Amino acid sequence: MEEVADVSLILSPQLLAAALVLAAFYALIAIGLNLVYGAMRLLNVAHGELVMLGGYIAYWGFARWGISPLISAVFAVAAGALLGVLLYATIIRRLFRSTRMLARVEANSLLVFFGVSVVIQNVMAVAFTADQRGFSYMDGVLTIGSVRIEENRLLALAIATVACVACALFFRYARSGMAMRAIIQQREAAALVGIDVDRINIQVFALGFGLAALAGTLVSMTAQISPFMGFPFTVSAFVIIILGGLGNLLGSILGALMLAAVEVYGAALISPSFRSILVYGVFIAALLLRPQGLLGRSIAAR
Amino acid sequence: MTRQGWQTGLVLVAATALAAALPLALGTYSLGVALDLMMWIALAESWAMFSGLSGYVSLGHAVFYGVGAYVTVLLWQVLPLWFSVPLGGLTAAALALLLGWPCLRVRGPYFVILTLGISEFIKYAVISTEAALGRNGRLLIGTPSLTVLFEAMLALAVLSMAVLQIVRSARLGAGLLAIREDEVAAEAVGINATAVKLSAFAMSAFIPGMVGGLMILRSTYFEPMQAFSPTTSFTIVTVAILGGSDTVAGPLLGSLFLVLLSELLWTRAPEVYMIILGVLLVAFVLFVPEGLVGRAGRFLRAPKPGPSSRDHRAVVIEP
Numbered sequence: 328m329e330e331v332a333d334v335s336l337i338l339s340p341q342l343l344a345a346a347l348v349l350a351a352f353y354a355l356i357a358i359g360l361n362l363v364y365g366a367m368r369l370l371n372v373a374h375g376e377l378v379m380l381g382g383y384i385a386y387w388g389f390a391r392w393g394i395s396p397l398i399s400a401v402f403a404v405a406a407g408a409l410l411g412v413l414l415y416a417t418i419i420r421r422l423f424r425s426t427r428m429l430a431r432v433e434a435n436s437l438l439v440f441f442g443v444s445v446v447i448q449n450v451m452a453v454a455f456t457a458d459q460r461g462f463s464y465m466d467g468v469l470t471i472g473s474v475r476i477e478e479n480r481l482l483a484l485a486i487a488t489v490a491c492v493a494c495a496l497f498f499r500y501a502r503s504g505m506a507m508r509a510i511i512q513q514r515e516a517a518a519l520v521g522i523d524v525d526r527i528n529i530q531v532f533a534l535g536f537g538l539a540a541l542a543g544t545l546v547s548m549t550a551q552i553s554p555f556m557g558f559p560f561t562v563s564a565f566v567i568i569i570l571g572g573l574g575n576l577l578g579s580i581l582g583a584l585m586l587a588a589v590e591v592y593g594a595a596l597i598s599p600s601f602r603s604i605l606v607y608g609v610f611i612a613a614l615l616l617r618p619q620g621l622l623g624r625s626i627a628a629r
Numbered sequence: 630m631t632r633q634g635w636q637t638g639l640v641l642v643a644a645t646a647l648a649a650a651l652p653l654a655l656g657t658y659s660l661g662v663a664l665d666l667m668m669w670i671a672l673a674e675s676w677a678m679f680s681g682l683s684g685y686v687s688l689g690h691a692v693f694y695g696v697g698a699y700v701t702v703l704l705w706q707v708l709p710l711w712f713s714v715p716l717g718g719l720t721a722a723a724l725a726l727l728l729g730w731p732c733l734r735v736r737g738p739y740f741v742i743l744t745l746g747i748s749e750f751i752k753y754a755v756i757s758t759e760a761a762l763g764r765n766g767r768l769l770i771g772t773p774s775l776t777v778l779f780e781a782m783l784a785l786a787v788l789s790m791a792v793l794q795i796v797r798s799a800r801l802g803a804g805l806l807a808i809r810e811d812e813v814a815a816e817a818v819g820i821n822a823t824a825v826k827l828s829a830f831a832m833s834a835f836i837p838g839m840v841g842g843l844m845i846l847r848s849t850y851f852e853p854m855q856a857f858s859p860t861t862s863f864t865i866v867t868v869a870i871l872g873g874s875d876t877v878a879g880p881l882l883g884s885l886f887l888v889l890l891s892e893l894l895w896t897r898a899p900e901v902y903m904i905i906l907g908v909l910l911v912a913f914v915l916f917v918p919e920g921l922v923g924r925a926g927r928f929l930r931a932p933k934p935g936p937s938s939r940d941h942r943a944v945v946i947e948p
Contacts (some may be wrong), residue, residue, distance in 0.1 A: 370738050421915050428918075433738035435688055438870065438914045441863060445907035449900040562749070565742060579855050600757060607750035614743045 340429045342595055348480050348549070350587035351487035353562040356560055357567040358494055359535030365511035365574030366531045369419065370434040372443035374564055375557030377407050377536050381543020381551040384453065389462045396464055400486070400544040407540025411532035414443065419532070420525075444557070451554035461551040484543040490541060491580060498576055504529055511546040511574045516598040559603075642787065647785055652776040661774055664847065666888045667782040671840050672879030673859075674789035678796055679833035680866075681874030683826060684809035685733065688862050689744030690837050692728075692751050693721035694859035698845035699755060699836030702767050707900050710773065713841035714781075721838025722831040729830040736812070752857035766852040769845070778847050780838070789836045790877050795893055796829070797877075801880065803830055847864040867910050873920020 360374045386404070388394035418439060422432050454573040465478040497504040508526045510519040518524050542560075546552070567586050571578030587608065593605040651663055672690065680687050697717035704713035759765070772778075777861050782916035796802045804825040816822050847852050864887070872883025887906075894902035917924050 370742065418911060418915065434741060435914050435918075437686075437738055438866070441906040442910035442914070445863075445910075446904050449903040449907070453900045453904075475915045517752050541814060562746075570699055600760065603753040604750065605755060607746050607753065611743065611750055614739060629868065 329342055339473065342591055344474050344476050344480075346584075346591040347608045348476075348484045348586045349591060350490070350584045351484050352542050352546055353417050353563055353567055353583035353587055354491050354580045355487050355538050355545075357564045357571070357583055358491070360561075361537045361563045361568040361571070361574065361576055362507065362531050363509075364568065365576070367423075367433040367528060368433050368438075368506060369422075369438050370433055371535075372437060372561055373440040373447060373557075374535075374539055375561035376447040377410070377539035377557075378543035378546060378560045379451065379552065379554060379557040380410070380447065381407060381540030382547035382556070383455065383543075384540070385544035385547045386460055386462055386552060389464060390460075391405040391565070396544050396548050397482075397486075398469065400541055403544045404537040408533035408537040411534075411536030412529055414536075415529055415532040418443070441609070444561075450553050455554060457554055459553045462547070464548050479548040479551070487542070487545055493539070495580075497530045503527065507531055507534075508576070513574075559606075562610065563606060566606060566613065569610070569613045571613065576612075589607070606622040608616065636781060641787075643791075646782070648783055649780060652779055656776060660779055661819050661891060662888060664779045665891075666781055666884055667779065667786040668840055668844060668885055669864075669868055670786040670881055670882035671782065671789040671836055671873075672865050672873070673884055674786070674793045674877065675833045675836040676680045676865045677869050677874040677880050678793045678805075679805075679829045680791075681869060681879075682802055682805035682809065682885065683829060684738075685826065686866065687744045687830075687831075687833075688741050688859075688866065689728075689748035689866050690834070691857055691859055691861035692726065692748035693750065693834040693837040694771040694841035694844075694861055695755070695853070696721045696724055696837070697841030697854075698851060698856045699841075700838075701842035701845055702769065702851040705767075705769055710842075710846070714839050714846075717842040718835045718838035721841070722835040725831040725834035726827060728829045733826045733830065747864070748857065748859060748862060755827070755857060768851060769849045771844040771847050774849070778843055782843055785836055785839055785843070790881070792832065793880075796832070801825060801829060814873050821826075843876070864906075867906060869920075870913050871909060871921060873922040873924075875920075876922055879922040886921070 339526060349590040354372065356378060358373055359377075363369050363371050363374075381400075384403040385399040386598075388399035389396055419436075421428075422435055422439065423429055428435065432519060465482060467478045468475050469478055469481060498508055499505075506517065506522045507530070508524060509530075510524060510527055515618055543552075563586060567582035568579055569582075570585055571580070571582030586606070589609055591603055594602050597605075636796075644926070648663075652660055656661060672694070676687065676690055679685065687912055697714075697720065699718035700720045700825030701710070702712050704716065707713075708716070713779055727745055732740060732747065737745055749830075796805075804820045804822075804937065807818070808822055808825065812822055841856065845856065848855075868883035868887050869880050872881065890905065891902060894905065913920065919927065
């Protein structure tokens with residue numbers, strides 16, 4: 328249990344660094360979730376499973392063949408993207424096949440993705456057992472000013488930040504990035520001006536799932552992994568995209584900073600066991616206090 | 630009541646009497662399985678009474694189950710069980726009223742994730758409370774025999790089916806169906822949507838609360854992570870989707886299917902059981918959205934397309 332917190336704790340750069348690292352992971356995960364929601368109105372509750380898979384790719388590569396997680400990260404992104412494309416082609420497309428299915432796409436997607444998530448979790452539990460696993464990679468501690476931080480955390484923060492910036496540039500300048508934003512804003516209008524919605528949907532799945540898998544490799548460098556680690560990340564990502572605005576990609580980064588700050592400072596000031604209560608509290612508050620905002624978008628998109 | 634209605638009623642009474650005699654015929658293990666079957670029937674039928682009819686998919690019914698269990702555990706050896714278990718049900722219903730007030734304003738998928746979020750929030754709140762009290766799980770010694778628990782659970786299963794049947798044919802059910810099809814239109818024709826939704830939500834929480842109380846007496850050990858496990862909510866929804874959540878027969882058939890599957894696989898390969906359940910959920914949402922009962926009904930009434938066939942499609946979810 329924590330001792331009574333004093334004011335200096337709030338100003339501690341140590342906590343700030345911890346919050347930044349967590350926020351960077353969250354941002355990567357939430358951007359992918361928000362892309363898939365924004366473009367197709369799908370509630371991907373299996374998103375955290377991709378984080379878990381990315382973590383296992385890094386773990387497996389490192390423990391089995393001594394491959395650096397930085398190299399595994401490339402494979403993880405590719406594997407995540409491939410899985411996203413496969414899932415879209417085999418299952419998700421069928422959710423759009425008739426107007427009647429289309430009218431229920433959000434709730435149906437929730438059930439379908441839940442099924443997918445249960446399958447992925449348990450396949451991994453069969454393959455790797457349900458035990459927690461971890462590996463040490465660059466676990467030396469650096470001292471920068473008054474902040475002490477593990478090298479792997481700093482590296483993960485740097486990679487995640489670069490990836491977020493790359494995403495922001497991609498959405499701003501790349502043709503497909505702009506097409507994704509157009510679909511998020513107005514799907515019908517985007518199709519009318521000649522955007523191939525189905526093709527962009529595939530890219531959205533590839534990008535979103537790839538980002539989550541990348542986040543997973545980074546998480547595995549700094550923490551233990553298990554087949555059932557995904558769900559808390561899914562929940563956090565949902566809190567973030569609701570805080571930052573559904574379909575608002577840069578809002579996701581802001582939301583990630585907010586949630587990470589609440590979690591890190593809440594755990595430091597109150598108690599680490601309060602983490603889940605805080606996350607779900609923010610979640611409920613965000614959903615209840617802005618129902619018209621959320622609904623407004625959902626109805627407008629229909 | 631129609632002639633068919635009487636026949637169905639007679640069959641049900643006979644089936645109930647037969648089920649009530651099961652403890653005479655079954656061993657401890659088989660009776661435990663039968664208890665599980667009754668539990669899923671009771672849970673899924675009460676879920677269908679609200680979520681199946683209204684289209685508001687609750688992914689938080691585990692919280693009612695857990696609260697019922699918690700009340701029963703807290704009052705263990707304080708109050709007699711015939712009082713504390715129903716009190717658990719009432720507490721769950723009261724909680725549903727309290728939660729439903731803000732939550733039922735939120736529609737479609739937001740309602741789904743909100744119920745899940747609140748259920749998890751309450752789970753962690755109970756965990757923190759128990760930790761603050763210095764309790765790491767509570768053991769109940771001297772709980773009622775399996776036979777007693779089975780008979781009580783059978784009563785709940787029958788009650789739950791009866792409630793769904795009665796609500797379906799009553800004003801409340803018509804109101805819920807109207808809300809499912811089009812809430813704005815339902816309000817326009819004079820249905821008090823808030824009152825209809827709230828009362829149905831509270832009713833659908835009552836039986837799960839009592840089920841939770843009985844099941845904690847069966848397991849004799851209370852641990853909040855288990856009692857409030859979101860798996861319960863997800864399984865209820867899966868059962869209802871498999872069977873079809875529009876009729877009394879749907880959740881019944883879904884529960885039977887689930888318990889059979891779990892008997893075949895759970896002890897030998899729990900992961901494989903979960904994988905099959907996941908695959909089935911995906912397959913049913915995509916290919917059999919009307920559920921087993923709806924599909925069977927469509928085969929029996931095959932040469933009658935048109936608007937009437939829509940009634941038998943279990944439209945589980947309308948965002």
